[in-house]
Amino acid sequence: MSAARARIIALSASALLPDVGAIGAAASAIEESLAGLGEREMAVLRERVMADDPVSLDELGLRFGVTRERIRQVESKLMGRLTGLAQQGDLHSLVTIASGTIGDLVRLRTLVQRHPTLGQTVPSIGQPVWRFLDRIDPAYEIKDGWCALGTVAGAVARTKRAFAEIGRDRGFVELAAVDDPDLELGLDWLEYCGLTVLRGCVLLGRAGMPDRAEVVLHAQQEPLSSEAILAELGVDRSVRSLRNQLSEDPRFARVDRDDWALASWGLTGYLGIRAMIGRSLSAAGGEMTVDALIDDLTSRFNVSPEASSLTPPRSRT
Numbered sequence: 001m002s003a004a005r006a007r008i009i010a011l012s013a014s015a016l017l018p019d020v021g022a023i024g025a026a027a028s029a030i031e032e033s034l035a036g037l038g039e040r041e042m043a044v045l046r047e048r049v050m051a052d053d054p055v056s057l058d059e060l061g062l063r064f065g066v067t068r069e070r071i072r073q074v075e076s077k078l079m080g081r082l083t084g085l086a087q088q089g090d091l092h093s094l095v096t097i098a099s100g101t102i103g104d105l106v107r108l109r110t111l112v113q114r115h116p117t118l119g120q121t122v123p124s125i126g127q128p129v130w131r132f133l134d135r136i137d138p139a140y141e142i143k144d145g146w147c148a149l150g151t152v153a154g155a156v157a158r159t160k161r162a163f164a165e166i167g168r169d170r171g172f173v174e175l176a177a178v179d180d181p182d183l184e185l186g187l188d189w190l191e192y193c194g195l196t197v198l199r200g201c202v203l204l205g206r207a208g209m210p211d212r213a214e215v216v217l218h219a220q221q222e223p224l225s226s227e228a229i230l231a232e233l234g235v236d237r238s239v240r241s242l243r244n245q246l247s248e249d250p251r252f253a254r255v256d257r258d259d260w261a262l263a264s265w266g267l268t269g270y271l272g273i274r275a276m277i278g279r280s281l282s283a284a285g286g287e288m289t290v291d292a293l294i295d296d297l298t299s300r301f302n303v304s305p306e307a308s309s310l311t312p313p314r315s316r317t
Helices: 003-009 026-034 039-049 057-064 068-085 089-102 108-114 129-136 152-166 186-192 209-220 226-233 239-247 273-283 290-300
Strands: 105-107 140-143 146-149 172-174 196-198 201-203 252-254 259-262
Touching: 026 089, 026 129, 039 057, 039 068, 057 068, 068 129, 089 105, 089 108, 089 129, 089 140, 089 146, 105 108, 108 129, 108 146, 129 140, 140 152, 146 152, 152 186, 172 209, 186 196, 196 209, 201 209, 209 226, 209 239, 209 252, 209 259, 226 239, 239 252
Parallel strands: none
Antiparallel strands: 105 146, 140 146, 172 201, 196 201, 252 259
8 A cells, every 4th residue: 555545544534533531521620621711811812822813812801901912922922831741641541542543634523532521611711621621721722623633734745745645647546446335535625625526536636627527537437428528517618618628738638529538548539520431441442332431430330321412412393
């Protein structure tokens, strides 16, 4: 197994959930650790450390009649104290459970389902236990419903690099090639990473119409018409635009009047009726009956005898 495949499989939550028992009153344990904090420290904890939209140092300084630098010092000292507390007693057990469950990456809901105690609210700060642990443990980050080793952005980058390495020889990766039967993080995580999934494949790069068409044909394993391809792409474009792009892309071959295949399949290309007549005659040594020529063309391409220009037109009555 390649290192890239191993990195993607490592993102599956099923291999990351250790068999540990949740400790009891997590919120109470945190409350006890905060019991000795003063009013200023609690304000800094609630309104800066735990807040998604923290108040400014200046605002807190004005409220307590001190300088912004003094508030910064209070915050720095508070974080040092909380980090120290996280290394001992019940808080250390909570941090160990959370970081052990997260591993490389896991959904937040999976974390809380596995250990419901992490969803308890800490009354004094009005935040769940998992948020408190996230803010005092720099080893991982919880953001947008995802928990990741290091940062969520780092996990996104790792996922993209892993898929890019597997698909470096072409513009997509078949999910089946990842060798993970359930891929528990699934489409939600790939979508969060900004990756496009189509017909069981992850598209790399720009994921434009030709890239999507390549995946559709690869999955279908037979030629398709422009309209049939467009219906699978999930983009708001015209059939004419698709035809133009396919005709200019060396990955595709026109194998009938409006049927397209992957060039790698090596199918006979369609060059227009006159060119196809010439090709059939050349293959037959330069001479064949009209009926034989019509049969040859209509059997290999989606053309009617009338379209071949070899059948005399019907007389008008």
